[in-house]
Amino acid sequence: MTKVEVDSLPVSVITGFLGSGKTTLLNRLIQHPGMAKTAVVINEFGEIGIDNMLVESVDDDVVLMSSGCLCCTIRGELVDTLKSLFTRRAKQEIPDFERLVIETTGLADPAPILHTLMADPFLMGRYRLDGVIATADAMLAETTMEKHVEAVKQAAVADRIVISKTDLADDASLDALERRLRGLNPAAHIHRAAHGEIDPALLFNAGLYDPDTKSLDVQRWLRAEAYDEPDEHGHAHGHEHEHDVNRHDDQIQAYCVYLEDRLPWDQIASWLELLTTYRGDDILRIKGMLNVAESETPIVVHGVQHMFHPPVQLDEWPDDDHRSRIVFITRGLGREVVENMLTALTQKEASAV
Numbered sequence: 001m002t003k004v005e006v007d008s009l010p011v012s013v014i015t016g017f018l019g020s021g022k023t024t025l026l027n028r029l030i031q032h033p034g035m036a037k038t039a040v041v042i043n044e045f046g047e048i049g050i051d052n053m054l055v056e057s058v059d060d061d062v063v064l065m066s067s068g069c070l071c072c073t074i075r076g077e078l079v080d081t082l083k084s085l086f087t088r089r090a091k092q093e094i095p096d097f098e099r100l101v102i103e104t105t106g107l108a109d110p111a112p113i114l115h116t117l118m119a120d121p122f123l124m125g126r127y128r129l130d131g132v133i134a135t136a137d138a139m140l141a142e143t144t145m146e147k148h149v150e151a152v153k154q155a156a157v158a159d160r161i162v163i164s165k166t167d168l169a170d171d172a173s174l175d176a177l178e179r180r181l182r183g184l185n186p187a188a189h190i191h192r193a194a195h196g197e198i199d200p201a202l203l204f205n206a207g208l209y210d211p212d213t214k215s216l217d218v219q220r221w222l223r224a225e226a227y228d229e230p231d232e233h234g235h236a237h238g239h240e241h242e243h244d245v246n247r248h249d250d251q252i253q254a255y256c257v258y259l260e261d262r263l264p265w266d267q268i269a270s271w272l273e274l275l276t277t278y279r280g281d282d283i284l285r286i287k288g289m290l291n292v293a294e295s296e297t298p299i300v301v302h303g304v305q306h307m308f309h310p311p312v313q314l315d316e317w318p319d320d321d322h323r324s325r326i327v328f329i330t331r332g333l334g335r336e337v338v339e340n341m342l343t344a345l346t347q348k349e350a351s352a353v
Contacts, residue, residue: 008128009086009097012204013113015104016135017144017151021164024196025135026103029069034200036068039085039097043074043105062094070097078102079116079123086126099204100127109150110157111284114304124310129302131159131206138169138192141177149251156184156252156329157285157304159206160191167194184252185329187223208300208312218289218300219318224325227256252284255335259324263346265292265299268324271342272301272308280306282333288326289314301326 016022026042029035061073062085074081088094104110110132117129134154137144141163144151155161161181166174178190191202210217268290276283286303290311300312328338 008126009100010130010204010207010209011100011102011117011127012130012133012206013102013104013110014133014135015110015154015158017137017148017154019140020135020137020144020151021162021193021196022103022135025162025164025193025198026196028196028198029101029200029203030065030071031067031069032200033067035065037095037097038068038099038101038200039070039072040101040103041072041074041078041081041085042103059088059094062088064095070095078113079120082116082127083122099130109153111304115307118302118304118307118309128209129207129309130204132157133160133162133203134158135162135164136177136181138163138165138174138177142180145180145249152184152249152252153284153331155181155188156254158185158188160203161185161188162198162203163190163192164196165194166192180249184249184254186254187226187327208302216314217318218298218314222287222289222325222327224256224289224327227254227327251331252329253332253334254327254329257326257328257335257338259291259326259342262291262293262322263324265290265294267346268292271345272303274341274345275338276303276306276308279330279333279337282331283328284331285329286326288324290324290326291322292324298322 014022014026016025026040030040061075061081063071065071072081072085075084082100085094085097085100089096102113104113114129114132117123117127134157136151136155141151145155163174163177163181169177174192181188181190189202189206191198205212206221208216208218208221210220272286283303283305286301286308288301290299290301292299295313297316298314298318300314302309328335330338
């Protein structure tokens, strides 16, 4: 087990479909005073029109904005860019930064970026995932999600969702879109923004480490209770709904699995490994707090598709509820299948004893 490296740099990933307002949001963010000491990794400088906000060019691929925000372009592979930024920061070749924001391309699945942060040994010790931010166009998001499952997946894995261009839509349309997004992702914080104007403080600090209290806040991060609340139609989240068979939302399920028994770590690990091996492509995200036999305090796990971050051991339980709870956001992988796989595994191991 590992401890959270609180000195590691928090990373937020901003994703959104083409035309969803992601570029406008980035443009506003890099001008905001709240983005001082933040490095933003983008694809091209030209995309966000930085000329009027430029203070100085630090390097060919790094520029300093008047807000104190650093803008950086990707050179080669993302992992090389992140390593280079950290190394140059340590050598004081570029201004210091305390947070990293990574932009994805319009059609990008954020999962590969999360994999990079979870898998590379150099990055794992120096960066930690803070959260995924997704943008959704107030006027076009409904249509986009009907046509493109990628847009649905982006909303489903996000910790924060920004509904953009709200000045162009009426309240009824905005409320309908927000209900749909909550159905996909009940635990995400949803914010509305016109012209990309939003306080950066609303978008960041979604990770396990809470900088305000300088401690680990697993309940704030996990938000397991959000998956237990029925929606406005009286259904629990993750329940099968009767819609058009082509509706991409119906492929996405979000639910929390509770385990009453205290199981050995090997059984939990084997279960999660089995799930990711055979159904990894259908697991968009997993977050969990586990009560395992080998530890008096909880173990936190976080996975994306086939990849898991090293498990983290907490110093204490956040409350008196010591049940294991694992949040799943999946595509076509229901709660019953997940629970049955664990039952079959534990029964097999029990019979072998």
